[in-house]
Every structure is written in C-alpha cells, then in structure tokens.
Amino acid sequence: MVILHLDMDSYFASVEQQANPHLRGKPIVVSGRPDIHSVVAAASREAKRYGIRSGMTTWEAAKLCPSVVFVSGDPDKYETVTRRFVEILVRYTPMVEVYSIDEVFLDVTQEAPQHGGPLRLARAIQADFRRELGEWVTCSVGIAPNKMLAKLAVERAKPGGIAWIVPEEVPAVLEETPVGAVCGIGPRIAGRLELMGIRTLADLGRCPPARLKHAFGVQGTVLSLWGRGLDPTPLLPYWQEEEVKSVGHSHALPRVLRHPDGVRSVLLYLCDRTARRLRAKGLVGRVVHFALRDAQMRYRGAQRALGVPTDDEDRIFRAALELIEAHGGFPEETTLVGVRVDDLQPKVETPWPLFPRDRRRERLALACDRIRDRYGEGALSWGSVYACRLLTAATGGIGRQKEIALACRRDGI
DNA sequence: TCTGGGGTCCTAGGACCC
C-alpha cells in the first residue's frame, strides 16, 4: 500500500495571505471573535518564527511578536479552498479521504507507478497546488505504507516538503518515535503508558498485547498494532463519507454576559443557529445536550432524549434550559455555554399536519431561513438575542440592520 | 486579562423487557 497524507501549511493564515497581498510576508495570526480573549487558530510561517503556535492565546502571541497582524477567521473561505484542492486531488485518484478542513489521505497504490512513483506523484500535486491555488497556499506530503505512518511522515516534511517512510525504515521509525506523536494517543494515554514503562512505539510493540488490552480495552488492541507499525483503519473515500452524527454550537462568554440572563440569551442564539443548520441539512435530532463551564474551567453537561425528533430552536432551547435547571442551574459565573443535538435522522414530511400550530411554526422558520440565506445571519433574530447585542457585533452595527430591513421591504418580504 | 469552536468514539452503570 502507498498512502499519501497531505497537510496544508499554516492553512488559514496562508489562505488569508493568498487573498490579501498586503498580508504576505508578514507575521499574521488567524483567530476567533474579537469580543473575547481568543486563541490562535493558525499562525503564518513568519509568525511561527517568533514562536507563535496554534492554541496559544492571542495575548501571548502579541507578547511574542508585537507587530503581529490579527485576522478574524472566515470558515466559508477556507471551506471553498478545501473544495478546490480536493477537486485537484481527485484527478489523480478517487481514493481521497477528507480527514479535516486542511488534511487529506490518498491511496495511490494503483496510480503511483503511472506517475513515476509516489515521490514524483507528490511533487506533481504540489506543482498543481502552486499553479491553481497560488504560491502562498502550500502543502506538505507524507508517504508511507499506511495512514498512521503517513501522518508521522508528514511531520518530517513540514513545511512544504515531502517525506517518505519506506517499509524497510519502519523498525527504525518505531524505535525513535515517542508514543504521544501518534494521532490518537493524547497526553492521558501517553501518561498511563509512561507509567507502564512504554515510551516509544517500539516499546508499545514489545508489550504483550494482552497487557495492553487489559489496560485499555478495545483501544489496547489498536495500540498494540500501532506499536508494530500497523494500522488497520481503512481509507474512507469522500464519496463514502457518512452523514454528520451531531450538530451543535458553543460560545465562550465575554464578561458582560456571564450572568444567567446573558447565558440564556446566548443559549437561545446557539439553539437558533443549530436548528437552522439542521433544517438546511433536512435533518431532525432526538437528543439534546448542554455544556457549561464555570470560572474555574470546570465543565458540566448532560443530555436528554426528546419524545419527538426536532429541528425547532424553541424545542431545543426549552429542553436545554430544563436540563440545566435539573442539573443545578447556572454556575455563579458561566464562561462558556454550548448546545448539541444528536441522534440525527432525515426529516420526514407528513402530508397531514398532526398539530396545525406546529406547521405554522415550521413555515415561519423556513421563511426566516430564506431571509437569512439571502441577507446574512444577522438579518433576523430573536428579540432577547438582539437585546444582548450579540448580533450588532456580528453584523457590524445598527446601520447594517436598517439596510437589511429596507432591502426586505423593497423585495416585499 | 487564563485557556475557541467544531466534532467523534468509547466506557460503564442502571432500567427494562423477554
């Protein structure tokens, strides 16, 4: 097997630099919302030279590099570019797995020989990207006999290079790779392995499988395989991808909204966005979860199954509120609130409305969706959400709201 | 000035049914 793993370099940052010439060559950081203390989602190559890394707070980044330029992330823009580079890749093979917005796996076992081997194939892809996506949007490529090793390989290829782990090299790689470097082994598991005297992948491979199974259950079996340089997970091509399993949103709260009324408003806003995404996908969900975080960064959450699956923000909101009340209410100071809807299924349209009032609500929701599709998310909102000024921040102020209202009137909505 | 936002998968106990 020949597996390629492509990882886009400083993805969000390089897409921004490609789109805005004045950002090129500068240390830039793409981060979240400006209204709260945010973290670095992506740092440009120039910013990384100052030691800025993703996950760091924006405050730390500014301390490391006072001249850093902060850019608000634009998920739609990145998704569009992802679609474009996946289109390039499927010209080489249909066996493309879209692992995340900036990472893909390719199985080129069949195709590599026709392109003069995996190395040449990888170079051809990089050249296509340069030509079709622009000089600033580059990728690193790892080549290996399976996905786990290809993901290890790409780390050696960054930034912008190609690294190939051939089968003969695998034993040496296992000896020198710490377990925590593998995708799927986080700090907790790495810590427990350390206590068992296991530091490298080779140590893992030498540990009796039964011992790992006993300590880690199903995961232990996989760990044992990884320790021998094997990876049983097949490549899941994009055309076989399963539907999403849950939809939700969460928000960290600025100080002014950390009281129960503020949290409720934000929760309603999050339920609204969640329900809207469900409707856009033609799905209804049956299980509602909430998550809250207090000032000490402790999380609390719970879930409940509804009698009837729904895509209605009010149902989701009420279920979440009841759950929160049943689990001790809001903490003294809430720093994050989230809602998630699970156990999704396609929505079935009943030709006879069971409850006419529900049908009216549905029609209202769909009409609101159409307005927002056309004029943006801020065009309409619940009064209590508007009251907490979230939307003014999101849409750039009252001026824009008036403009939308006028446009709606002009179009007879 | 502590620490975003979107997800997936696994475990384990209890309720309930046959």
Added chain:
DNA sequence: TCTGGGGTCCTAGGACCC
C-alpha cells in the same frame, strides 16, 4: 419462592482530534 442471562435504550463522562 427464588432465580439466569441476553439485548437494548438511556445517561454521564472521559479522551481525543483539527
């Protein structure tokens, strides 16, 4: 009167990923 065991659903929570 005392009792088995399998299956499924529900819920809470942990771990991990980008």
